[in-house]
Amino acid sequence: xxxxxxxxxxxxxxxxxxxxxxxxxxxxxxxxxxxxxxxxxxxxxxxxxxxxxxxxxxxxxxxxxxxxxxxxxxxxxxxxxxxxxxxxxxxxxxxxxxxxxxxxxxxxxxxxxxxxxxxxxxxxxxxxxxxxxxxxxxxxxxxxxxxxxxxxxxxxxxxxxxxxxxxxxxxxxxxxxxxxxxxxxxxxxxxxxxxxxxxxxxxxxxxxxxxxxxxxxxxxxxxxxxxxxxxxxxxxxxxxxxxxxxxxxxxxxxxxxxxxxxxxxxxxxxxxxxxxxxxxxxxxxxxxxxxxxxxxxxxxxxxxxxxxxxxxxxxxxxxxxxxxxxxxxxxxxxxxxxxxxxxxx
Amino acid sequence: xxxxxxxxxxxxxxxxxxxxxxxxxxxxxxxxxxxxxxxxxxxxxxxxxxxxxxxxxxxxxxxxxxxxxxxxxxxxxxxxxxxxxxxxxxxxxxxxxxxxxxxxxxxxxxxxxxxxxxxxxxxxxxxxxxxxxxxxxxxxxxxxxxxxxxxxxxxxxxxxxxxxxxxxxxxxxxxxxxxxxxxxxxxxxxxxxxxxxxxxxxxxxxxxxxxxxxxxxxxxxxxxxxxxxxxxxxxxxxxxxxxxxxxxxxxxxxxxxxxxxxxxxxxxxxxxxxxxxxxxxxxxxxxxxxxxxxxxxxxxxxxxxxxxxxxxxxxxxxxxxxxxx
Numbered sequence: 111x112x113x114x115x116x117x118x119x120x121x122x123x124x125x126x127x128x129x130x131x132x133x134x135x136x137x138x139x140x141x142x143x144x145x146x147x148x149x150x151x152x153x154x155x156x157x158x159x160x161x162x163x164x165x166x167x168x169x170x171x172x173x174x175x176x177x178x179x180x181x182x183x184x185x186x187x188x189x190x191x192x193x194x195x196x197x198x199x200x201x202x203x204x205x206x207x208x209x210x211x212x213x214x215x216x217x218x219x220x221x222x223x224x225x226x227x228x229x230x231x232x233x234x235x236x237x238x239x240x241x242x243x244x245x246x247x248x249x250x251x252x253x254x255x256x257x258x259x260x261x262x263x264x265x266x267x268x269x270x271x272x273x274x275x276x277x278x279x280x281x282x283x284x285x286x287x288x289x290x291x292x293x294x295x296x297x298x299x300x301x302x303x304x305x306x307x308x309x310x311x312x313x314x315x316x317x318x319x320x321x322x323x324x325x326x327x328x329x330x331x332x333x334x335x336x337x338x339x340x341x342x343x344x345x346x347x348x349x350x351x352x353x354x355x356x357x358x359x360x361x362x363x364x365x366x367x368x369x370x371x372x373x374x375x376x377x378x379x380x381x382x383x384x385x386x387x388x389x390x391x392x393x394x395x396x397x398x399x400x401x402x403x404x405x406x407x408x409x410x411x412x413x414x415x416x417x418x419x420x421x422x423x424x425x426x427x428x429x430x431x432x433x434x435x436x437x438x439x440x441x442x443x444x445x446x447x448x449x450x451x452x453x454x455x
Numbered sequence: 456x457x458x459x460x461x462x463x464x465x466x467x468x469x470x471x472x473x474x475x476x477x478x479x480x481x482x483x484x485x486x487x488x489x490x491x492x493x494x495x496x497x498x499x500x501x502x503x504x505x506x507x508x509x510x511x512x513x514x515x516x517x518x519x520x521x522x523x524x525x526x527x528x529x530x531x532x533x534x535x536x537x538x539x540x541x542x543x544x545x546x547x548x549x550x551x552x553x554x555x556x557x558x559x560x561x562x563x564x565x566x567x568x569x570x571x572x573x574x575x576x577x578x579x580x581x582x583x584x585x586x587x588x589x590x591x592x593x594x595x596x597x598x599x600x601x602x603x604x605x606x607x608x609x610x611x612x613x614x615x616x617x618x619x620x621x622x623x624x625x626x627x628x629x630x631x632x633x634x635x636x637x638x639x640x641x642x643x644x645x646x647x648x649x650x651x652x653x654x655x656x657x658x659x660x661x662x663x664x665x666x667x668x669x670x671x672x673x674x675x676x677x678x679x680x681x682x683x684x685x686x687x688x689x690x691x692x693x694x695x696x697x698x699x700x701x702x703x704x705x706x707x708x709x710x711x712x713x714x715x716x717x718x719x720x721x722x723x724x725x726x727x728x729x730x731x732x733x734x735x736x737x738x739x740x741x742x743x744x745x746x747x748x749x750x751x752x753x754x755x756x757x758x759x760x761x762x763x764x765x766x767x768x769x770x771x772x773x774x775x776x777x778x779x780x
Binding site for chain 2: 155158159161162165166168169170172234237238240241242244245246247248250253256257260261262263264265266267268269270271272274275281282312313315316317318326345351352355372373376380381382397398401422423426429430433434437
């Protein structure tokens with residue numbers, strides 16, 4: 111591109127063009143290679159490459175240390191000469207975690223929960239985002255302000271009252287009223303939702319789940335970029351508003367939905383906040399509970415703290431391994447979806 | 456399109472189409488409510504009661520009754536004064552983390568913008584680099600985030616001995632403040648600036664991990680800039696430096712605002728946040744901790760809202776909006 115424009119400016123003047131042609135090939139090459147501009151570009155390219163490699167290394171290095179230490183045996187932690195490569199590699203850590211901490215049961219439970227909530231969240235936030243982007247109605251500004259509010263209020267602030275809400279679930283006293291009418295002896299006129307999936311499902315169904323405000327915002331920006339003519343043409347052809355959305359608009363949204371689904375899925379997968387809030391030890395076994403030292407494992411060595419840390423890290427690796435595999439396959443769609451999202455507006 | 460042909464029927468049809476349009480508009484307004492209905496229901500049934508409860512709880516003391524229920528007694532501002540004055544640790548952590556936040560926001564935004572510009576250039580292996588830079592967004596939340604908070608493995612791998620938390624921290628630092636201050640000793644920069652730069656370089660892992668989403672937002676923003684603007688700049692003979700400050704920066708400035716606000720929100724709602732983890736500990740300690748933690752988080756929330764307003768005010772003063780139509 112650069113070269114072409116340079117030539118173009120030369121061709122404006124016939125004399126200059128002649129001059130340019132007169133210079134030999136080698137001279138021209140030398141002029142180009144030894145110009146300051148070229149040098150700066152080369153230096154920049156090298157700097158850029160080194161920088162990118164360096165930062166990629168920073169991102170990936172923790173995984174290297176985790177992976178290598180997961181193969182360490184107890185003696186390797188005591189031996190200070192052992193660094194990244196274990197002398198007595200062992201799979202014991204994995205074996206104990208998988209068997210003792212019920213890895214596969216937890217994996218299955220979390221996978222089911224994550225897929226369910228992520229699917230619901232993606233669908234619901236897309237619908238809400240469409241409503242906010244394409245329709246003018248009274249109170250739209252207020253609802254959008256509330257969406258932003260859910261983004262800004264941290265989950266921790268609402269932790270205690272959210273627990274209370276779902277521990278003693280009631281819809282403005284209506285459930286309590288029914289209970290009093292039909293079953294006055296009942297001491298607990300509420301629904302206890304702790305240790306069920308209902309709290310998470312209800313939050314997902316109403317677009318109030320983890321970071322759902324962000325998803326609604328992203329979808330709203332996305333739909334604002336979709337030309338109105340598309341819907342208008344459908345309306346003229348006699349298609350209803352809902353049919354138009356589900357038949358015409360929704361298929362266009364799929365790349366964006368893949369991205370949001372990946373966000374929702376992986377954030378639910380590694381979530382510790384809700385799973386510690388809504389599930390007790392008596393509840394379904396989920397992946398966050400995997401991060402503990404197996405009870406039958408003997409960690410009494412000199413480097414006990416280090417050994418237990420390595421065990422927990424191994425459990426962490428086992429948690430993200432399935433996620434990583436999913437990410438590998440979905441990676442392209444993910445980045446492309448964000449790029450096409452038009453978060454920019 | 457024949458103008459005469461389309462204009463003539465339009466003049467006749469004006470009245471009915473207007474009516475039909477009005478009908479469609481009200482139908483669309485109703486449909487709009489249908490689309491946002493799930494959110495409205497959730498707001499009314501779950502979220503607003505939760506917020507009110509949360510504010511109410513923070514003014515009460517809570518005791519679990521024998522029947523499995525709970526009882527609230529109104530205590531006024533007691534929880535708030537407890538949090539601020541009785542609990543010495545909280546006030547210290549609060550001020551420290553707000554200070555840290557103020558320092559982190561510019562670092563993260565500048566880093567994200569720079570990396571987005573680099574990743575937007577054509578080069579070999581761009582897709583691979585982008586994929587790697589995106590890994591923290593997916594992985595570094597929740598479980599892994601809380602695991603990494605005090606991870607003995609990292610310091611072991613980099614220093615060779617178990618980090619006892621004493622004076623060994625210098626072993627894990629990339630550069631030390633001493634070297635840089637020697638280097639910059641003759642230049643007229645304050646020691647605060649030197650320390651700030653050093654803390655950023657040493658916290659690069661933290662910053663890289665926290666700037667994933669911002670990088671993506673900037674990438675999307677950069678790609679929306681019309682390439683013909685750059686082309687005309689080149690023809691006019693602008694240097695890359697000038698092009699950045701005169702074109703890229705103004706065009707990307709709305710994204711800078713968005714990212715600054717997002718960074719503030721993200722870092723004060725994240726699990727690794729000092730204040731948040733402290734509040735979490737308070738929550739778990741005793742039954743009285745629940746109300747205290749709620750009061751604490753409202754104090755924190757008000758402070759951050761203040762900070763957000765400030766950030767929005769500062770950044771919106773130089774935001775440039777391109778007229779779309």
